[in-house]
Amino acid sequence: MLGNTKRNGMAMVSVILAVLLLFTACSSNSNSNESGGSSGSESGQRVTLKIEVFDRGNSPAGSTITDNYLTRYVQENFGDPNNIDVEFVPVPRSEEVEKLNVLMASGSDVPDIVFTYDTNTFNRYASQGGLTDLAPLLEEHAPNLTAFLGEDILQYGLYEGTQYAVPAKRSQVGKYASFIRQDWLDKLGLDVPKTTEELYEVLKAFKEKDPGETGGQVIPLAMTVANAQYEPLIWSFIEPLTEEQSYTLTQTLGSNDYPTLLPGFKEALQFMNKLYNEGLMSRDFALDTDKKKLGEDVSSGKVGFFSEDDVNPFYENGMYATLQKNVPGATLAAVDVYLNPEGKYAKPMYNPNGMYIMVPKSSNRAVEAIKYLEWMATDDHLFHMQNGVEGENYTMVDDVPVAMENQTEEALNRLYNSGDMAIISNGKQLGSEELNLRARAMQFPKEYQDIVAIAQELANTDLIEPVVLSRPIDAQTKYGTTLQEKFKEMLVKTTMAKPDQFDNVYETMMKDYMASGGQAILDERTAVYQEMQSK
Amino acid sequence: MSSKVYFRRYWQLYALVMLPLAFFIIFKYGPMYGIQIAFKDFNFFQGIQGSEWIGFEAFREVFGMRDFYLTLRNTLMLNFLDLVVSFPAPIILAILLYEMRTVWFKKLSQTILYIPHFISWVIIGGIAAQVFGTQSGMINNVITSLGYEAIPFLTEKNIWLVTYLLIGVWQSAGWGTIIYLAALTGINRELFEAASIDGAGRMKRIWHITLPGLKPTIVMLLIINLGHLITIGFDRPYVIGNLAVREYSDVLSTFVYRIGLQSGQYTLATVVGLFQAVVGLVMVLSANYISKKLTDEGIM
Numbered sequence: 134m135l136g137n138t139k140r141n142g143m144a145m146v147s148v149i150l151a152v153l154l155l156f157t158a159c160s161s162n163s164n165s166n167e168s169g170g171s172s173g174s175e176s177g178q179r180v181t182l183k184i185e186v187f188d189r190g191n192s193p194a195g196s197t198i199t200d201n202y203l204t205r206y207v208q209e210n211f212g213d214p215n216n217i218d219v220e221f222v223p224v225p226r227s228e229e230v231e232k233l234n235v236l237m238a239s240g241s242d243v244p245d246i247v248f249t250y251d252t253n254t255f256n257r258y259a260s261q262g263g264l265t266d267l268a269p270l271l272e273e274h275a276p277n278l279t280a281f282l283g284e285d286i287l288q289y290g291l292y293e294g295t296q297y298a299v300p301a302k303r304s305q306v307g308k309y310a311s312f313i314r315q316d317w318l319d320k321l322g323l324d325v326p327k328t329t330e331e332l333y334e335v336l337k338a339f340k341e342k343d344p345g346e347t348g349g350q351v352i353p354l355a356m357t358v359a360n361a362q363y364e365p366l367i368w369s370f371i372e373p374l375t376e377e378q379s380y381t382l383t384q385t386l387g388s389n390d391y392p393t394l395l396p397g398f399k400e401a402l403q404f405m406n407k408l409y410n411e412g413l414m415s416r417d418f419a420l421d422t423d424k425k426k427l428g429e430d431v432s433s434g435k436v437g438f439f440s441e442d443d444v445n446p447f448y449e450n451g452m453y454a455t456l457q458k459n460v461p462g463a464t465l466a467a468v469d470v471y472l473n474p475e476g477k478y479a480k481p482m483y484n485p486n487g488m489y490i491m492v493p494k495s496s497n498r499a500v501e502a503i504k505y506l507e508w509m510a511t512d513d514h515l516f517h518m519q520n521g522v523e524g525e526n527y528t529m530v531d532d533v534p535v536a537m538e539n540q541t542e543e544a545l546n547r548l549y550n551s552g553d554m555a556i557i558s559n560g561k562q563l564g565s566e567e568l569n570l571r572a573r574a575m576q577f578p579k580e581y582q583d584i585v586a587i588a589q590e591l592a593n594t595d596l597i598e599p600v601v602l603s604r605p606i607d608a609q610t611k612y613g614t615t616l617q618e619k620f621k622e623m624l625v626k627t628t629m630a631k632p633d634q635f636d637n638v639y640e641t642m643m644k645d646y647m648a649s650g651g652q653a654i655l656d657e658r659t660a661v662y663q664e665m666q667s668k
Numbered sequence: 669m670s671s672k673v674y675f676r677r678y679w680q681l682y683a684l685v686m687l688p689l690a691f692f693i694i695f696k697y698g699p700m701y702g703i704q705i706a707f708k709d710f711n712f713f714q715g716i717q718g719s720e721w722i723g724f725e726a727f728r729e730v731f732g733m734r735d736f737y738l739t740l741r742n743t744l745m746l747n748f749l750d751l752v753v754s755f756p757a758p759i760i761l762a763i764l765l766y767e768m769r770t771v772w773f774k775k776l777s778q779t780i781l782y783i784p785h786f787i788s789w790v791i792i793g794g795i796a797a798q799v800f801g802t803q804s805g806m807i808n809n810v811i812t813s814l815g816y817e818a819i820p821f822l823t824e825k826n827i828w829l830v831t832y833l834l835i836g837v838w839q840s841a842g843w844g845t846i847i848y849l850a851a852l853t854g855i856n857r858e859l860f861e862a863a864s865i866d867g868a869g870r871m872k873r874i875w876h877i878t879l880p881g882l883k884p885t886i887v888m889l890l891i892i893n894l895g896h897l898i899t900i901g902f903d904r905p906y907v908i909g910n911l912a913v914r915e916y917s918d919v920l921s922t923f924v925y926r927i928g929l930q931s932g933q934y935t936l937a938t939v940v941g942l943f944q945a946v947v948g949l950v951m952v953l954s955a956n957y958i959s960k961k962l963t964d965e966g967i968m
Contacts, residue, residue: 172844231929231930232932234712234929234932235929237713238712238934240712240713240715253931254932257932258713261712261713261714262713262714263709263711263713284707349812350803351802358911377721387882415803416800416802416803416818416820416823417797417802417803417804417822417823419911419912420797420801420822420823420825420909420910420912422910422911430804493713494713495713611931611933612931613931614926614927614930614931615735615926615927615931618911619915619928621911622911622914624911625911625912626912629823629912645734648734649733649734649735
């Protein structure tokens with residue numbers, strides 16, 4: 134009898150377990166709609182505003198990406214006075230779009246404020262009707278924000294005439310600069326190259342004479358498959374375009390214009406092919422998608438010349454600092470060498486807008502969301518989020534906040550995620566581009582501020598403006614990601630082909646590119662151009 | 669005994685089976701609801717219910733994509749080569765381990781062989797770049813310092829294929845021996861003694877006793893593997909592959925990732941997933957059928 138009850142007991146336990154399992158699995162769906170209901174702060178009820186935040190996995194000890202100095206600053210200065218609980222939803226920076234797609238598809242778990250840098254993603258959400266029209270809310274609740282961004286920036290958030298996004302404002306639009314090992318040039322008695330041909334001669338000298346004594350490991354030109362390395366080279370080969378050509382032949386994939394169909398593109402690839410086959414370029418550049426190898430090679434003193442985001446090499450303990458530690462006497466010079474057929478150092482620039490800030494349609498907190506952005510644009514909140522506390526983080530020098538040299542650990546940790554929290558702006562906003570650039574240079578270690586200033590100037594020279602069409606191109610939204618892959622594959626395959634097979638490979642890759650959506654984009658853009666002309 | 673009485677007497681057993689049953693219903697059958705996405709113009713703001721039916725249009729679109737055929741071919745090719753190269757490896761290893769007589773050495777080698785299985789592909793990818801890189805990889809550093817031309821292990825498609833396969837063997841062979849070693853413990857030791865008394869050498873014993881003892885396990889695993897011929901893990905080709913060898917390294921799973929998660933075209937991604945599932949099912953069933961005909965062994 135006793136044995137029997139015991140056995141029954143066991144059975145009960147297993148039944149309960151099974152039932153529990155069923156319930157937990159089902160209940161995860163049901164509690165998600167609770168957050169709906171009344172629209173919060175006006176009725177005096179405390180509400181929750183959920184805001185996306187990029188997680189770069191760099192939170193210092195004592196902070197997390199959802200609980201740190203800036204999140205507390207937001208809660209105390211925006212949340213508490215407005216009776217709002219601000220909750221931050223982390224999204225890994227490296228898989229921003231993928232994670233956002235999943236969040237959006239989940240419907241109810243999606244944050245009230247989301248954002249992306251990817252134009253195609255914005256267009257897709259807008260075209261599928263997933264976003265809130267923000268124009269009336271901006272008008273009613275956000276005079277400061279509207280003034281801060283201005284008409285020019287706001288128009289980037291329009292989708293077929295509706296304000297589906299608030300675009301962030303960039304403090305400056307320069308992208309790329311190139312750098313050369315000045316000490317190598319000096320050692321070989323060479324001048325700084327001023328044209329692409331001169332660069333080629335210098336690269337050859339770097340390879341043959343190995344001034345860095347790398348023991349045959351020298352990489353005269355460092356290349357990767359990231360935009361910053363190949364774009365300056367390729368765009369300098371593009372010939373002058375008519376208005377029609379630039380509207381119809383440019384392909385906008387993601388947030389960048391791609392030159393696949395532009396005259397001169399093939400010559401650019403041919404030049405890359407020549408550099409590669411003569412051993413003047415990184416052999417494994419196809420593997421370097423995240424510029425990690427580039428960083429290693431530059432810092433270990435193997436690289437003679439490379440292009441990069443203008444200020445990237447100069448961070449504290451960054452590429453240049455490590456290089457100078459590893460190779461005493463190594464110096465970089467910022468240079469412009471890629472001369473285009475017009476005699477300009479043409480290179481792409483950023484759109485004047487930064488990321489697209491959006492409010493999903495399913496959100497009940499659209500008003501609070503806009504109020505949050507408005508709050509950030511009001512008084513000195515943005516300034517505080519970007520610069521911290523005066524006397525602890527920065528001091529004012531000639532109207533520019535300059536980071537202090539020996540900040541306390543606590544002060545330093547305040548601003549580690551500042552760029553990702555101050556979402557309405559990319560870079561520091563001080564009222565004019567000149568001040569913005571100066572402030573940007575001031576963020577870098579003292580010894581590098583001069584070269585940063587030069588690099589920034591080069592990055593802002595002879596810019597190629599992004600091509601803006603009157604309406605979004607569906608084919609670009611649809612094929613964008615695939616074609617970006619195809620473009621990079623074309624770059625890699627044509628560059629690595631044997632010189633006598635170059636034409637063959639180029640033709641094959643081009644055919645594949647066109648068949649995978651390139652033709653569809655071309656047709657649609659041509660149609661839109663004709664529309665624009667007939668108006 | 670009537671089924672009612674039977675059920676009353678053994679209801680505890682039925683209760684126990686509830687648990688795995690619930691698992692399968694929730695995690696395997698439940699998600700099948702989403703299959704209808706393949707037949708709808710899925711708009712994720714309106715959900716599955718709200719999206720419109722489009723029949724087989726998405727299938728037509730997928731079957732018209734060049735990348736679909738390329739990735740399908742690569743999936744089959746990589747899996748088939750893997751079957752040829754990686755499938756026999758654990759069998760051979762298991763027999764080698766089984767024949768070892770020094771216990772501590774056997775245990776040690778087993779542990780060493782298992783370790784790669786626990787390293788994530790992302791890390792293996794990093795190691796691979798360090799070891800096989802053309803310009804600064806360990807192996808090529810040796811080769812070039814001896815005055816030979818560097819071998820593009822990762823960037824020439826045919827050589828990459830070999831690298832890919834060997835990394836696979838390195839990663840999985842040790843772990844794969846477990847199931848064979850388990851099967852080997854089931855072989856009656858007396859058979860070996862009898863055979864050696866009859867004058868059979870080591871090779872003869874392996875051929876006539878060990879291998880036949882393993883046959884059911886080998887056939888079972890082979891059938892399971894054939895069913896997986898059309899599905900391929902995401903990590904390995906994605907991590908080991910690169911732009912220079914995309915012609916071989918782009919497979920269905922990376923294709924689905926690109927059009928589904930990255931481009932947000934869930935309908936197309938679901939179509940590919942469904943296609944894989946159907947073909948996989950057909951393959952398992954036919955492999956099982958053939959195996960039953962040929963060897964009388966099967967899994968169903």
